Amino acid sequence: MLEETEATPVAATALSTADQPKRRFNLLVNNPVLEDYSLRYAPRSFRKWGTLAVASAALGGIAYLADFAIGADIIIAHGFSNAVAAILLAAVVIFLTGIPIAYYSARYNIDMDLLTRGAGFGYLGSTLTSLIYASFTFIFFALEGSIMAQALHLYTGLPLPWAYLVCALLIIPLVVFGMTLLAKLQTWTQPLWLVLYVLPFLAILWKDPGAFAAWTHFGGLSPTGASLVPLEVGAGAGVALSLIAQIGEQADYLRFMPDKTRENSGRWWLAVLSAGPGWVILGALKQLAGAFLAFYIFAEVGAQLADQPIQQLLKGFSVLIPNPWLALTVATFFVLLSQVKINVTNAYSGSLSWSNFFSRILHRHPGRVVWLFLNVSIALLLMELNMFAFLNTILGFYSNVAIAWIGAVVADLVINKPLLKLSPPYIEFKRAHLYTINPVGFGSTLVASVLSVLAFFGLFGPVAQAFSPFLALVIAFVLSPLLAVLTRGKYYIARENAAAHTSTSSQGELPLLQCSVCADAYEAPDTTFCPFHEGTICSLCCTLEKDCHDLCKATA
Template sequence: MTQELGSKPPDELVEDDLDTMTATRETLEDYTLRFAPRSYRKWSTRVVGISALGGIAYLADFAIGANVGISYGTTNALWGILIFTVVIFLTGFPVAYYSARYNIDLDLVTRGSGFGYYGSVVTNVIFATFTFIFFALEGSIMAQGLKLGLHIPLSLGYAVSTLIIFPLVIYGMKVLSTLQVWTTPLWLILMVAPFVYLVVTHPESVGQFFAYQGENGKGGFDLGSTLLAAGVCLSLIAQIAEQNDYLRFMPPQTPENKRSWWTWLILAGPGWVFFGAIKQIVGLFLAVYLIANVADSAGIANQPVHQFLEIYQNFLPGWLAMTLAVALVVISQIKINVTNAYSGSLAWTNSFTRVTKHYPGRIVFLGVNLLIALVLMEADMFSFLNTILGFYANCGMAWVVVVASDIVFNKYLLKLSPKEPEFRRGMLYAFNPVGFGSMLLAAGLSVLAFFGGLGETVRPYSPLVAIGLGVVLPPILAVATKGKYYLRRTDDGIDLPMFDEFGNPSGDHLKCHVCHHDYERPDMLKCETHDAFVCSLCLSTDKVADHVLPASAP
């Protein structure tokens, strides 16, 4: 849908413009880049919640928990995981609520939460980076399983673990929700059974776990080591954006479904961190067991496939233990990497479309995201995991904490930011210094601290730099700018109400005169040059901006 669009007669658009047809077909499948209408959101709160939680079936948590424990000891790792849990839950709650309540993904939430229409492009790149880093990490774990069980060389296993995902992600939410719901019970059984067996039959492993001092052998609590461990764990903070890619399909909240709606929002939104923390602790527990009880296991103790294989072999025949270990790895990696690939393709497409005003199709960027992940796998990113995740955590934390701070302080307490999120072109300024400036400062200084630029004493505290600045800068800048850079205009030219009697986005339909499809009220604006309406995606691809409403008079 390019705005050569805007200069063509409306009757010629659908026939002549391939870009229009591509964008329309794909966005009607999963509402890429836009508001998810209630006419499409037919899933129950339970199905949406389970689908979102299915995306956290990854085994990277086991590797992360093992790595931070091996590096810093059990005590510091556990305190670091606790910090990770508290920070993720507190920052994840407001952004998850906004996605579920207003049916938009985290990028669209970010636009209206202090970043501006183009300002949130940089956060999209941060999120896309998250998806291919963790796709590569999960793909590496899957390749390790394929090598162990089927003797497939790692380099070939990386390619297999990448290519198998592509066809599963093409059709968006409809296929992903079915996949996640049906595979979750088997995954739970395969993951929980060996851990329970180990605790029951080898109770001494619990004492070994708490006594483990890590490679440095310091033992006991050390604040610097705890914060370094927390920093690695907090690299997962952007996972809330993947949860939101599912939560945006929550049904409207009504008095009848209110309890279920809130339960699944909390469980599948910020509540994902409790499951993640448990997996990290279990991963460390299994790693310590291997180090203490299995000869020559130090080099493989942080690899989930070996962790589970060793435990399965304690109570199952060798062939069955190998089969189940490989099955667990494959199921887990497919469940998470379809989400990584799907969310990454959305993030890249969104950024590209806004910057170039051209919609190439989400499938193009699905391929781009998978290719980057494959390159990382072939470069053996697993061997320097802590450094990658520790660096990334500072950028991810700066983004999510700033958005959460804007929602809590600027929207609800100071009331300087509009309470209802705005994401449409023409309604927002290109850049808002409140969120955009806060994120750049928080990320820049925390990354500088992470690499020792502020001194070795400050280096372990880089997560606190990102979190602290991310919390305090948005309200400070909102007060300094008097909130005037949030909305470019307040009237979208449509007389119909935006929300129903329960505060849910309206289900009224209007026709877009550019692409000739009906969309719901929150996705539409009045066209500046025609006595008609235009949808948000056609506005995004309007190259000459003749559909875009002007700024309000000062």
């Protein structure tokens, strides 16, 4: 069966021996390898990977070639100087905003959705950000899948609509087994990917070194040529900033970090910073690489094809490999390898986000794997509609909404918690202790998104239009602490949790508490007391309960 059995309110004494659980989860949910704790705190007993293994898995997904396409589009539209400035500016913003998110996710072992709940959005308020995040995963799945399909089409002649289908279906079996398989896949393929990544550039440096100097004079289609123009820098940075939500996918891996101890503190911080915000260093380098290769083939293939990574890499490998068929084979293999490495992450993170969204809206959880199919299906539809042709517009628009969300979360983590002390110092993610909507994060994201999108469409003039994502970031970052002060932090915690995360500071195995609803045992941070069921309840059963009407928070 795909649905869990409904819980019924009976006295806790009826479950003294756990013989009669009130809810039974199906096999997809009860299998931790398949489910991967998609709606829960990642328990210490499951986190058996070392810091290096988690960081390697998180960075393995950064092999994607969308950066090549994004860098190419920026330099073709805005010229060399504007493109380089835009890429570096966006990278600095993404790096700085990623640090607190990476830390809190690794420290409290929760994914981006659970983190957002406790960082100023409230229990249902974060459903808005679940949709924003889910949109990121299927937009970029479609983009990466399109790049893979272009390579498959060029190599085999398979029509693009069929190539899209093949590239979507190929990913599903690799994602079913979650972190257990993904960690191995990313680790095993990383050395080969790195070698193939640098080969084309080393070959061009060896055989055509003057190309790098000529690149600095490339003006693309910009009316101002290769010169630096602030408005064009802002427009280019807006496209690159669409990747700011990538930190959510990094957090989906970082939640499996081992606990930070005195012995592993240095390794822990290195892993968190490199696999968290550090992804953007490689990302910016790949955008610059794509910008260079677009210039290198621009005169030969024109603006329409110069942003396609397969065309870029084919030319790059051809410099090293004179045989056209062999060069195409190597380029195609590299594209397929890169896109598989990222699209397993896009599909995986999308399944987590949809799980979180629908569990709160429908009070149903058929399992993460079910929502995997939904995410891939939406991405496939975008691919068939040829979203690649509208890349700049789609990413430019999306970045306004994504950066408003990230800005609100970061403001809560770095201002409202440690400085204003209006937000709890820990991350509370359980329904039983959260208000339905916290206006601090939810309100600041909504206002910042609306205003920046209006600016993106030119309502406030050309300057605001060019820098609309930065407008979103500033508004969200200022509005979040302002709303926290105005509300006096009232809407963070609806019901105090005396044991909130206190057990995570202890060493060794954490105590297991039996849920009075599903009768399974969970580590203490994933449980709370439920007056409706008159006993301990796990966070997922609390989420799925629809008959209690938030009895535990009646006074709130």
